[in-house]
Amino acid sequence: xxxxxxxxxxxxxxxxxxxxxxxxxxxxxxxxxxxxxxxxxxxxxxxxxxxxxxxxxxxxxxxxxxxxxxxxxxxxxxxxxxxxxxxxxxxxxxxxxxxxxxxxxxxxxxxxxxxxxxxxxxxxxxxxxxxxxxxxxxxxxxxxxxxxxxxxxxxxxxxxxxxxxxxxxxxxxxxxxxxxxxxxxxxxxxxxxxxxxxxxxxxxxxx
Amino acid sequence: xxxxxxxxxxxxxxxxxxxxxxxxxxxxxxxxxxxxxxxxxxxxxxxxxxxxxxxxxxxxxxxxxxxxxxxxxxxxxxxxxxxxxxxxxxxxxxxxxxxxxxxxxxxxxxxxxxxxxxxxxxxxxxxxxxxxxxxxxxxxxxxxxxxxxxxxxxxxxxxxxxxxxxxxxxxxxxxxxxxxxxxxxxxxxxxxxxxxxxxxxxxxxxxxxxxxxxxxxxxxxxxxxxxxxx
Numbered sequence: 001x002x003x004x005x006x007x008x009x010x011x012x013x014x015x016x017x018x019x020x021x022x023x024x025x026x027x028x029x030x031x032x033x034x035x036x037x038x039x040x041x042x043x044x045x046x047x048x049x050x051x052x053x054x055x056x057x058x059x060x061x062x063x064x065x066x067x068x069x070x071x072x073x074x075x076x077x078x079x080x081x082x083x084x085x086x087x088x089x090x091x092x093x094x095x096x097x098x099x100x101x102x103x104x105x106x107x108x109x110x111x112x113x114x115x116x117x118x119x120x121x122x123x124x125x126x127x128x129x130x131x132x133x134x135x136x137x138x139x140x141x142x143x144x145x146x147x148x149x150x151x152x153x154x155x156x157x158x159x160x161x162x163x164x165x166x167x168x169x170x171x172x173x174x175x176x177x178x179x180x181x182x183x184x185x186x187x188x189x190x191x192x193x194x195x196x197x198x199x200x201x202x203x204x205x206x207x
Numbered sequence: 208x209x210x211x212x213x214x215x216x217x218x219x220x221x222x223x224x225x226x227x228x229x230x231x232x233x234x235x236x237x238x239x240x241x242x243x244x245x246x247x248x249x250x251x252x253x254x255x256x257x258x259x260x261x262x263x264x265x266x267x268x269x270x271x272x273x274x275x276x277x278x279x280x281x282x283x284x285x286x287x288x289x290x291x292x293x294x295x296x297x298x299x300x301x302x303x304x305x306x307x308x309x310x311x312x313x314x315x316x317x318x319x320x321x322x323x324x325x326x327x328x329x330x331x332x333x334x335x336x337x338x339x340x341x342x343x344x345x346x347x348x349x350x351x352x353x354x355x356x357x358x359x360x361x362x363x364x365x366x367x368x369x370x371x372x373x374x375x376x377x378x379x380x381x382x383x384x385x386x387x388x389x390x391x392x393x394x395x396x397x398x399x400x401x402x403x404x405x406x407x408x409x410x411x412x413x414x415x416x417x418x419x420x421x422x423x424x425x426x427x428x429x430x431x432x433x434x435x436x437x
Contacts, residue, residue: 042330045330046333046334047330047333047334072333072338073333073334074333074334074335074336074338076334078334080334082327084327086327086328086330086331088328088331088332088346089328089350099332099337099345100335103335103336103337103341104336145335146335149335
């Protein structure tokens with residue numbers, strides 16, 4: 001089972017509840033804005049502790065409130081592509097890309113920096129600060145940074161948003177490659193029905 | 208220009224303020240971080256305690272220091288027996304008084320700069336494999352550096368002007384604890400020292416202005432045009 005997620009979280013004004021078991025390499029999470037899709041991703045990455053639940057990815061239990069298991073974010077090794085990119089503003093693009101790469105064990109890296117730079121077309125950006133990037137450029141760097149950290153699974157929060165059509169298509173192709181060649185578990189949040197249709201082996205709705 | 212004795216006063220003031228600030232920066236930053244990032248039941252009390260020197264009459268702060276760090280005080284007697292350090296009536300005591308008085312201002316500046324660091328960036332660093340400490344050292348600390356610099360400069364300017372707690376705790380001893388404000392005060396007690404008072408006053412205004420301008424410059428340089436100390 002790639003994703004076994006069962007969680008309940010109460011924000012006071014709204015509740016997020018999800019039960020999901022998926023054996024598809026790429027599972028899509030869909031639902032209206034505010035349904036808690038990002039909350040689910042944060043809980044899986046370890047950035048938010050749900051009130052109750054159990055989270056396991058590819059057989060590894062990351063969180064289990066019943067057994068007091070709560071792995072630290074840095075032990076979970078999620079490749080999280082945030083909706084808002086979150087590049088480090090005081091580091092150039094090259095340093096942003098290297099941040100997670102340096103921390104990952106060399107034996108677990110599965111993609112080379114040159115390949116990432118080439119795939120995402122960010123060679124010209126390496127010497128720039130995030131403040132001097134466009135929205136699409138920022139997003140591409142954020143994706144590259146997550147891939148280079150040698151993640152065990154990917155959490156993609158609308159990764160194609162704000163990419164132009166050709167770039168979005170290259171990204172979809174890359175995601176397909178990761179899915180088919182590496183079999184890396186991926187959870188994709190997307191509003192694009194056609195995209196979800198094409199990429200996801202399983203679609204889960206959150207409401 | 209200044210006489211030799213007046214230069215000595217300026218030198219002592221700079222020494223006292225510098226030591227006070229160097230002593231306080233790590234403490235103030237730690238407190239600022241706790242106040243900005245942690246949530247616990249005693250937070251309000253800690254916040255109030257940190258700000259106490261800002262609102263309590265300085266002479267009361269000096270008196271409290273005397274009770275704690277005096278020869279017979281719990282900390283003072285321990286310092287003396289364990290290390291042979293006496294703070295009362297010495298320039299180190301003046302530095303301690305200045306440090307305590309500068310602490311709230313420094314904490315405020317640093318706290319604001321820590322709060323301005325987007326916590327989601329820390330989350331991003333953690334998910335990329337950084338431990339809590341590494342995320343702090345590579346994200347929070349460098350991004351709050353302008354606040355550290357600004358806090359240090361503000362604290363320095365505040366230390367230069369420290370009077371009440373210093374004269375209460377460290378007394379007014381020429382060449383030992385008589386910093387600029389104390390020398391100006393002493394000059395005012397003497398007939399015919401008007402020009403000396405004026406020279407020292409001008410010097411303290413210039414030093415304080417320089418400290419403020421320098422902190423403003425540091426902040427702008429590292430944080431861009433939108434950041435301000437003043």
